[in-house]
Amino acid sequence: MRKNLLIKIICSFPVILVVGYFVPAIAVILSLFRYVVYGKTHFFRTPIVLLIAGLICLLPRGLELAMTNFNFNLGIPYWTEIMAHPLYPKFTDYGKFLAIFSVILLVVTYVLRSFIEGLSNKFSSLASSYYQDRAKRDDQIEKDVKLESKIKEIEAKQNTPHAVKCPHCGKTNHITGTVGRCKACRSAIEYKGK
Numbered sequence: 001m002r003k004n005l006l007i008k009i010i011c012s013f014p015v016i017l018v019v020g021y022f023v024p025a026i027a028v029i030l031s032l033f034r035y036v037v038y039g040k041t042h043f044f045r046t047p048i049v050l051l052i053a054g055l056i057c058l059l060p061r062g063l064e065l066a067m068t069n070f071n072f073n074l075g076i077p078y079w080t081e082i083m084a085h086p087l088y089p090k091f092t093d094y095g096k097f098l099a100i101f102s103v104i105l106l107v108v109t110y111v112l113r114s115f116i117e118g119l120s121n122k123f124s125s126l127a128s129s130y131y132q133d134r135a136k137r138d139d140q141i142e143k144d145v146k147l148e149s150k151i152k153e154i155e156a157k158q159n160t161p162h163a164v165k166c167p168h169c170g171k172t173n174h175i176t177g178t179v180g181r182c183k184a185c186r187s188a189i190e191y192k193g194k
């Protein structure tokens with residue numbers, strides 16, 4: 001499961017953060033899906049990384065508030081342009097969303113840790129047993145195919161006439177299979193094989 005590159009890419013942080021900017025609900029679903037894919041190894045990583053991303057989004061807003069309230073100016077270049085940019089409010093909203101969501105996720109993860117752990121363990125064991133079953137089935141199919149071709153090979157051998165010289169009268173008979181009867185003297189003859 002964890003080795004599946006596509007799933008890994010889909011629930012990677014860059015994808016979650018970019019998609020979440022446009023459709024927050026998908027970011028929520030993908031973040032929850034990370035618990036299933038990564039299990040307890042990434043337990044607190046998901047909410048913490050999202051929280052950091054949210055705080056980074058909120059940084060300009062925080063600076064702006066601090067500068068207005070405490071009456072100072074850091075002299076950041078293009079500051080007024082950044083504040084006036086039409087994307088700025090949306091960016092701030094996104095930061096708020098990420099911060100709130102990640103804090104909720106953090107609390108839920110902390111409270112439901114053992115439950116989520118059990119769930120992800122169950123899911124990964126289900127997935128691995130599915131792959132084992134499939135491997136077993138493939139093995140069985142392969143065995144069946146081999147057996148079938150072996151049978152065909154044997155049948156083909158049996159159907160090929162063998163030249164057998166009769167030990168009694170010396171006549172050469174052509175028999176299918178390994179035993180037969182001499183056409184001349186009716187005594188039993190046997191093909192001894194190679």
Ligand SMILES: [Zn+2]
Binds near residue numbers: 169187
């Ligand atoms: Zn004979």
